[in-house]
Amino acid sequence: MNLAVFSDTDFIGPDRIVLRGRRRDHLARVLKSAPGDCIPVGQLNGLMGEGTLVRLDEQEAELAIALHSPSPAPLPLSLVLAMPRPKMLRRILQTVAALGVKDIWLINAYKVEKSFWQTPWLQVDQLEENLILGLEQAKDTRLPTVHIRQRFKPFVEDELPQLLHERPGLVAHPGTSRACPSHLNQPATLCIGPEGGFIPYEVDKLQAAGCTAVHLGSRILRVETAVPVLIGRLYDSCLG
Template identity: 65%
Template sequence: MNLALLFDEDFVAQDRAVLQGRRFEHIKSVLGTSIGDHLPVGRVNGQIGLGEVVALTDSEVELVVLLDQQPPPPLPLTLILAMPRPKMFRRILQTSSTLGIKDIWLVNSYKVEKSFWQTPWLSDDNLRENLTLGLEQAKDTAMPNVHIRKLFKPFVEDELPALLKGKQALVAHPGTSTPCPTHLNRPTALCIGPEGGFTPYEVGKLEEAGCQSVHLGPRILRVETAVPVLVSRLFDACL
């Protein structure tokens, strides 16, 4: 945890916050913090700064906080991701948050098993927890938005064209002739399929909506590898 992320409910006064649970345990046991020490903090969707430890018990830590700096800028990226396997979903979510992706769409695909949508990691509390872990790693405060769409065709036909407006739209698809572009640094939408990729029908629908198919070369990557590789290739801010 490179930054303690503070939520509105943590504040007991305008400049004081009390932390319990995971964040408290990390501050006390991992960082070995004592009264008078300072640590990086940030308020969700707000500024970052420092927190001074003014009280420390067996269950909570109280901080006086000064927030006077802006968080790192977000990536101008909309990530459209076929629902991954639950065992890798948490890692992908944390990685996306760490990289600065603020707009994440989880969509269905023919190769997405129905059971994937039953994972408890899709609950609001678990989504927030994993996005928070990614923000803390990156010393960021801007909470990403996650949208869930369980029907592929209605999403692609009814919502995607408007979502792609004003953006360079790409779908990662091995075997296509166009390599993934680099140094974009402009509003972009990136579609990444499930393990095994989108079906030809799905790729066709994405292309009809305005996406261009691109590839990363002959190697087939796992989704959890493809996400950071594609994002770092597209945006200089990740280099």
């Protein structure tokens, strides 16, 4: 936790917050903080600054805060991701939040198992928790938005074209002739399939909507590896 992210409900006064649970435990057990220590803090969707630890007991950590700095600029990227395996979903959400992606679309695809959509990690509180873990890692406060679409064709035909109008699209697909571009300085939409990739029908539909198929070379990567590799290739600023 490189940044203690807090929300409006954590305030107990104009410049005082109380952290409980995981965040309190991290201060006590990992950082081994003591009263008087200065800790980086940030208000969810707000400014960042410093917090001085005033009190630490078995249940709470009370901090006096001063906020003054904006969060890092977000990536101008919409990520369209075929619903991954639940055990991967948490890691991917944390990773893309840490990289500065603010617009995430989880969609269905032929090779996505129906059971994936039943995972508790798609509940609002679980999504937010994993996204915040990514923000804490990267020292960011802007919470990404996650859109869930369980029907592929209606999304591609009805919603994707408008998204591509604002942010031109790429679909990662091994075996295509065009290499993935690098160092973009403009908005984009990146579509990534499930393990095993999109089927030809899905690639055709994505291309018909306006996406360009690109590849990363001859190596076939797992989704959780391909996501940060593709984002890092497109936008070197995500690590700036």
